[in-house]
Amino acid sequence: MSDDLQTTLEALAEHEARVQSGPLTRLMRRLGRTASFAAVYRRVGPVIDPRIAHIADGKLMARLYGFPVLILHTTGAKSGLPRSSPLLYVRDGDDLMLLGTNFGQPKHPAWTANLLAHPDAAVEVGPVRLAVRAEQVDEATVERLFPSFVAVYPGYADYLGRREGLAPRMFRLRPVR
Numbered sequence: 001m002s003d004d005l006q007t008t009l010e011a012l013a014e015h016e017a018r019v020q021s022g023p024l025t026r027l028m029r030r031l032g033r034t035a036s037f038a039a040v041y042r043r044v045g046p047v048i049d050p051r052i053a054h055i056a057d058g059k060l061m062a063r064l065y066g067f068p069v070l071i072l073h074t075t076g077a078k079s080g081l082p083r084s085s086p087l088l089y090v091r092d093g094d095d096l097m098l099l100g101t102n103f104g105q106p107k108h109p110a111w112t113a114n115l116l117a118h119p120d121a122a123v124e125v126g127p128v129r130l131a132v133r134a135e136q137v138d139e140a141t142v143e144r145l146f147p148s149f150v151a152v153y154p155g156y157a158d159y160l161g162r163r164e165g166l167a168p169r170m171f172r173l174r175p176v177r
Contacts, residue, residue, distance in 0.1 A: 058126025
């Protein structure tokens with residue numbers, strides 16, 4: 001691993017250490033399990049979250065939400081245009097893991113199609129911008145890491161029941177330099 005990449009990953013870890021659960025975190029963990037909250041937040045979150053994410057180098061979002069949040073920058077699968085998506089993630093070593101549940105809707109979120117079509121992407125985590133290469137993981141990895149997603153946000157377990165049997169796509173984002 002290059003020194004530059006190592007320095008970037010250390011800055012990422014410093015930002016992640018600022019993420020602390022608070023009253024809003026507990027409220028969102030409870031409300032997020034409901035279909036009505038998911039229906040509203042899937043429309044509001046993508047508009048509000050990127051704006052909050054850039055305030056004070058992500059420190060506000062880390063304190064306010066208390067979730068590990070990144071902004072995923074992809075290329076549109078159909079349009080070829082730049083796309084940005086605020087998403088929760090979990091770590092697996094140096095890799096960032098994403099789970100595409102689409103708030104429990106029985107279809108895959110667009111960002112997953114973007115990563116399948118164009119796996120070279122970037123993420124912003126607080127003040128850190130990192131180039132990544134995405135790969136969809138196998139079922140064994142999904143089974144191993146799904147409990148980590150539920151530990152961060154219990155709504156993920158509820159989303160599965162509303163997806164009409166459609167398995168979510170999980171991606172591993174490997175940092176590149």
